[in-house]
Amino acid sequence: MPASFLTVRPISQRSLPWLVAIAFFMESLDTTVLNTAVPTMARALHEPELNLKAVLASYALSLAVFIPASGWMADRFGTRRVFAAAIGLFTLGSVLCGFSHSIPLLVVCRIIQGMGGAMMVPVGRLTLVRSFPREELVQAMSFVAIPMLIGPLIGPALGGLIISVARWEDIFFLNVPFGLVGLILVGLRLPDYRGTDVPPLDRMGLVWFGGGVALLSWTLEVFGEHHAGTQVVLLAGATAFGLLALYWRHARHRANPLLDLDLLRFRTFAASVTGGMVTRLGVGGAPFLLPLLYQTGLGYAPLQSGLLFMPQALGAMSSKVFVRYELAFLGYRTMLIANTVALGLMLMLFATVGPQTPVWLICAQAMVYGVLMSTQFTAINTLAYADVPQPRTSRASAFASTFQQLSLSFGVASAGLVTAGFVTSRATEQADMLSSVHHAFVILGAVTIASCAVFAMLRRGDGDAVSGHHEGGTQPAQL
Numbered sequence: 001m002p003a004s005f006l007t008v009r010p011i012s013q014r015s016l017p018w019l020v021a022i023a024f025f026m027e028s029l030d031t032t033v034l035n036t037a038v039p040t041m042a043r044a045l046h047e048p049e050l051n052l053k054a055v056l057a058s059y060a061l062s063l064a065v066f067i068p069a070s071g072w073m074a075d076r077f078g079t080r081r082v083f084a085a086a087i088g089l090f091t092l093g094s095v096l097c098g099f100s101h102s103i104p105l106l107v108v109c110r111i112i113q114g115m116g117g118a119m120m121v122p123v124g125r126l127t128l129v130r131s132f133p134r135e136e137l138v139q140a141m142s143f144v145a146i147p148m149l150i151g152p153l154i155g156p157a158l159g160g161l162i163i164s165v166a167r168w169e170d171i172f173f174l175n176v177p178f179g180l181v182g183l184i185l186v187g188l189r190l191p192d193y194r195g196t197d198v199p200p201l202d203r204m205g206l207v208w209f210g211g212g213v214a215l216l217s218w219t220l221e222v223f224g225e226h227h228a229g230t231q232v233v234l235l236a237g238a239t240a241f242g243l244l245a246l247y248w249r250h251a252r253h254r255a256n257p258l259l260d261l262d263l264l265r266f267r268t269f270a271a272s273v274t275g276g277m278v279t280r281l282g283v284g285g286a287p288f289l290l291p292l293l294y295q296t297g298l299g300y301a302p303l304q305s306g307l308l309f310m311p312q313a314l315g316a317m318s319s320k321v322f323v324r325y326e327l328a329f330l331g332y333r334t335m336l337i338a339n340t341v342a343l344g345l346m347l348m349l350f351a352t353v354g355p356q357t358p359v360w361l362i363c364a365q366a367m368v369y370g371v372l373m374s375t376q377f378t379a380i381n382t383l384a385y386a387d388v389p390q391p392r393t394s395r396a397s398a399f400a401s402t403f404q405q406l407s408l409s410f411g412v413a414s415a416g417l418v419t420a421g422f423v424t425s426r427a428t429e430q431a432d433m434l435s436s437v438h439h440a441f442v443i444l445g446a447v448t449i450a451s452c453a454v455f456a457m458l459r460r461g462d463g464d465a466v467s468g469h470h471e472g473g474t475q476p477a478q479l
Contacts, residue, residue: 020124020127022178022181022182022185023083023087023120023121023124024120024121025178026087026090026179027090028155029154029155029158029175029178030094030113030174031155032159032287033155033156033158033162033171033174034055034171035056035159035288035291036157036291036305037159037162037163037168037171037302038056038288038291038292039292039295039296039302040163040302041055041168045102045103049292049296049433051103052103053413054103055103055107055110056287056288057217057413057416058107058110058111059110059111059113059114059117060114060284060405060406060408060412061111061114061213061214061217061405061406062112062113062115062117062118063118063121063401063405064213064217064402064403065114065118065210065214066115066118066119066210067118067121067122067398067402068205068206068210068259068398068399068402069201069206069258069398070082070118070123070397071397071398071399072198072202072258073119073123074119074122074123074126074394075194075198075394076201077194078192078193078194079123079127079191079193079194080190080191080192081192082119083119083120083123083124083186084183084186084187085116085119086118087120087179088116088179089112089116089119090113090116090117090175091116091175091179092112093109093110093111093113093114093116094113094172094173094174094175095172095173096109096112097109097110098169098170098171098173101169122397122400123397125397126193126394126397127190127191129385129397130193130390131191154310154313155309156305156306156307156309156310157303157306157309157310158174158306159302159306160301160302160303160304160305160306160307161303161306162174163302164301164302164303199256200256201258202254202256202258204250205247205251205254205257205259206258208243208247208250209244209258211240211243212241212242212243212246212247213240213244213406214240215236215237215239215240215243216240216241216244216410217410217413218236219233219236259395259398259402260392260396260399263392263396263399266386267459267462268383268384268387268462269383269384269385269386269387269396269399269400271457271462272380272381272400273399273400273403274403274454275336275340275380275451275455276380276384276400276403276404277403277406277407278407278447278448278451278454279343279407279451280404280407280408280411281407281411281444281448282344282347282411282444282446282447282450282451283373283376283411283444283448284407284410284411284412284414285411285418285440285444286347286350286441286444287412288415289350289415289440289441290309291305292437293350293353293434293437294308296430296434297430297433297434297437298354298355299355299430308366309366311363311364311366311367312367312373313370314367315367315369315370315371316370316371316373317370318371319370319371319374319378323374323379326375327379327382327463327466327467328467331461331462331463331464331467332386332458332462332467333455333458333460333462335375335379336376336379336380336383337455339372340376340448340449340451340452341449341452343369343372343376343448344445344446344447344448344449345445346365346372346445347369347444347445348441348442348445349365349445350365350438350441351438351439351442351445352438353365354434381400383462383466384396385466386463386465386466387463414444418439418443419433419437420436
């Protein structure tokens, strides 16, 4: 049976979202600053730009490997202690990245960062879910996302500014002051939810699942590269699927598995996880592709490239004001289907951006993309908890966050793979990269639209307890 939980030390609901947002801000700032610095880092390290996808993907992969244990750790040690440890480990990993001067060392330090981030995001989200009633969850999630989106708003421009006037290594030290402030506030403000009857950690499940996703991500990372032998790649891929199959069998016969597969019996949770994973396979590659489009393809300076991300962040922030009204009016099924198609088409539209495209048009397109993307993920993230019983929210948070980060990791790797697949030697470097990125955007947009097939399986009335939409039934949606 899932552990029940108790609350130690209450907190004002008004201040809790702002506190959780500090950790979210750290992570979003770190990622967006780093994305802008990829071309500069590649030149400094004397590596092809596409090789830097390992530095981006390794962080998301680390999250996917370690997030499954976050729910258990929160129940076992308490949300306050785990959240504080997560911020400390994330800050330490950032400092170590700042002293790294090779791709392998950067990958190792990004994995350390990911171990901290693996506890920060799901435990922060779990704290919100347990602190707010379901009918207020969309509003709470939207509210905490607004300060979190300040990272994407200022991160790209800030990254461009730093690498223009200082060293690229200095971007990692931005996390230090925020980490210190976060540690102080967590000790003073964060509520401490913990389990009263926590089962042992599923260690074998962690080995099977963690090993499987790590090998699968590595297979995607090196697929198509000449230095990786075909037999080695095929063996690694087969081993990865074998380990994941072992985990599936293991989880079906264990009372308290690492990832609770029974949660997939709730239709709303299954649609959120699987539909969100396919969606992120498409949009997850955009943060990697856009700097290549702006800097290598169009020839913009790092600072100019960073400024082009600001409209996207502004659009994402503005969507938080009206997304709950959209959900209340349309319901989850209708809104997710329509928004997913629009999001995929907007990704494809980036394939039309070229040297002759006016800057104002790029900014307008980026703003619309930000609105659609933010709306999509607010809907997906809140749908996951629509019908999950309260005692199982820690497991649901770990499960959903794991597949969210896993799909983002695969999205970055797939974007690099697709881009590299279109590179030819018949054009100049700039024209070659521009054409490759354009093709990649078309493919990733098509993948995003494909996730509509999952959201179409929802029924009218699914998620109404969270969205406030009143059409349809109110019984828990189970498969």
